[in-house]
Amino acid sequence: MSSNIEKRIEELREEIRFHDYNYYILTEPKIPDEQYDKLYKELENLESEYPELITPDSPTQRVGSDLTKVFKPVQHKIPMLSLSNTYSEDELFDFDRRVREGIGNINEVEYIAELKIDGVSVSIRYENYNLVTAATRGDGTVGEEITNNVKTIRSVPLRLNRIKNSKYDLSKIEVRGEIFMELDAFKKFNKDREEKGEKTFANPRNSTAGTLKLQDPKLVAQRPLDLFIYFLFSENNQIETQSESLELIKQLGLKVNPNYKICKNINEVLEFCKVWEEKREELPYEIDGVVVKVNSVKYQRNLGSIAKSPRWAVAYKFRAKQAETTLNKIFWQVGRTGTLTPVADLEPVFLAGSTISRATLHNIEEIERKDIREGDYVIIEKGGDVIPKVVQVITEKRGKDSVKIVPPQNCPVCNSKLIRPDGEVAIYCENNTCPAQVKGKIEHFASRGAMDIEGLGKAIIDQFVEFNFLKSYADIYDLHKHKNELIALERFGELSINNLISAIEESKNRPFEKVLFALGIRFVGAGAAQKLARHFKNIDNLLKASEEDIENIHEIGPSISVSIKKFFATSDNLEIVNRLRKAGLKFAVESTGETSEALKDLTFVLTGTLEKFTRDEAKEMIQQKGGKVTGSVSKNTSYLVVGENAGSKLEKAEKLGIKILTEDEFLSFIESAK
Ligand code: IVH
DSSP states (O other), X not given: OOHHHHHHHHHHHHHHHHHHIIIIISOOOOSOHHHHHHHHHHHHHHHHHOGGGOOTTSGGGSSOXXXXXXXXXXXXXXXXXXXXXXXXXXXHHHHHHHHHHHHTSOSOOOEEEEEEEOSEXXXXXXXXXXXXXXXXXXXXXEEEBOHHHHTTOTTSOSBOOOXXXXXXXXXXXXXXXXXXXXXXXXXXXXXXXHHTTOOOOSXXXXXXXXXXTOSOHHHHHTSOEEEEEEEEEESSOOOSBHHHHHHHHHHTTOOOOSOOEEESSHHHHHHHHHHHHHHGGGSSSOEEEEEEEESBHHHHHHHOXXXXXXSSEEEEEOOOEEEEEEEEEEEEEEOTTSEEEEEEEEEEEEETTEEEEEEEOOSHHHHHHHTOOTTOEEEEEEOTTSOOEEEEEOGGGOOTTOOOOOOOSBOTTTOOBXXXXXXXXXXXXXXXXXXXXXXXXXXXXXXXTTTOOTTOOHHHHHHHHHTTSOSSGGGGGGGGGGHHHHHHSTTOOHHHHHHHHHHHHHGGGSOHHHXXXXXXXXXXXXXXXXXXXXHHOBHHHHHHOOHHHHHTSTTOOHHHHHHHHHHHTSHHHHHHHHHHHHHTOOOBOOSSSSOOSTTTTOEEEEESBOSSSOHHHHHHHHHHTTOEEESSOOTTOOEEEEOBTOOHHHHHHHHHTOEEEOHHHHHHHHHHOO
């Protein structure tokens, strides 16, 4: 093969990188699109003719064709901290005082103020100027590898510029930043989804987070992701200031948000915050505040961090967006566990991208504290994607005949007497047969994360409960006995009932952990159900377990154990469980059968003293997902799982460059392997 071809390929790559930089980072394209496409096509053609010349940093290699089966755990070299928030001038001045005291009582500290981009944080490693891995924040210590998805973002260079005459060695670096979607691009993307009948996203941040967890990089490449980098860590030396880091990041060819300012003191910072609080709407992307950082890295080191937040930086959060409207009525919603939640029915008002007609009032104490009444003019607020809330009543506008809200005495649905336990703010309906609770419990049972019964949604459940076909979720598995009566109901045809009955039958394959979650035991969410199922293996062991046995499971606390014991102490619940058992639902984990292929071709070795699970448990978890466990480390080993006091196996694995997983990393790895 001629070296001319190699040379041409390299030339094309250089040229394409240059134009990518102009287009995606500087947003100043230097050539027309057709000319760019021509260069790209030429490179693609040469690479397909000479595939041996393809390198991972080639611009053609952004979008991989392999699905990401598992988002592997990545231990961050330095933890990804989060920021503590300040909401007022005073809090910002307090921060400044703590900083100055921490450094040694100096009068003024130089800060750098940056916009706080409302997106999803990412950490990217470059070695020898080539992108090697990208990871999510995760819990700050261990994140998930999303390299293939991040590589599809056009403003992320696969190869960095080498900086001439730099005093720093940047051959091994980690950069961090925020992935986001511009508002217009997000709106267009959501509209397209709506037209196709697909689920829409509430805001650009959710949409970004959802996109990054897609398994197919081709789909990710079609979504309008972008990235600003705000942090640089070099393994080989310490950069002196944050402002210098930002300059270096730019020179490396990465994208830095241009709206930052070096501030001589906290007053200048505050000025910057005020300016951007006003101007935020002018930006093409969403920001939710300003990040204030001590500029000197030496000072940053002196100050250190507490728990998960640095003492040298803080987020100045903007006030949530507010609107005024009237509160027409307060009604009480009965949840599946019988808790009553007051909800405000509002005169519809447009706020931060959507029309709001409901707001939660949380509980009676909240209503009393804010003295919220029907007919009041109120200020409502929406921060991020949280449910809107009523922040304040405009009492001056209140009419003369307005009356205070009295908590209901009887359930608005079944009329039974309500209770309010001493010391609790919640009001409960204790009638297990209250239609609102019954409906709520059945809805939860049939929902996506639980038994996932296709076609058994809210509207149908409401009707079946009203017509007495369903009194509890156990009745779902007897519905087939009433097939003809169901078909006779208005709005259902034979086909839809047949489909529903097959979906119900199919739901019997759900694993034990889903069944346990579906039971709707208070405080037992999907995560807790999974831990309980894995630990106790079957329902009989769980029934026999004491509160203490249950609490001994990592991350299971007393509220869960008490609630489980209470649930199974009720004879109605036991009877329902027995009926479900007879119907053939799974009340034990399966060691064979329900396996997946997620860990196919992966071989694990376990070593050291394991504390979070036994060796057998780990083995079972691996095998259930199609992985293998062997006794000794070799070059064929994919992962070594290490406990305390690991010895020669660890040494050998390190020599062979085999990936090492701590117990926590292993658990998140198994969890994410789908
Ligand atoms: S600095 C210790 N700078 O805000 C330093 N964070 O809790 C921590 N964010 O999710 C991060 N823009 O990803 C920093 N200019 C900026 C930022 C920023 C957005 C995000 C960050 C994290 C959250 C902080």
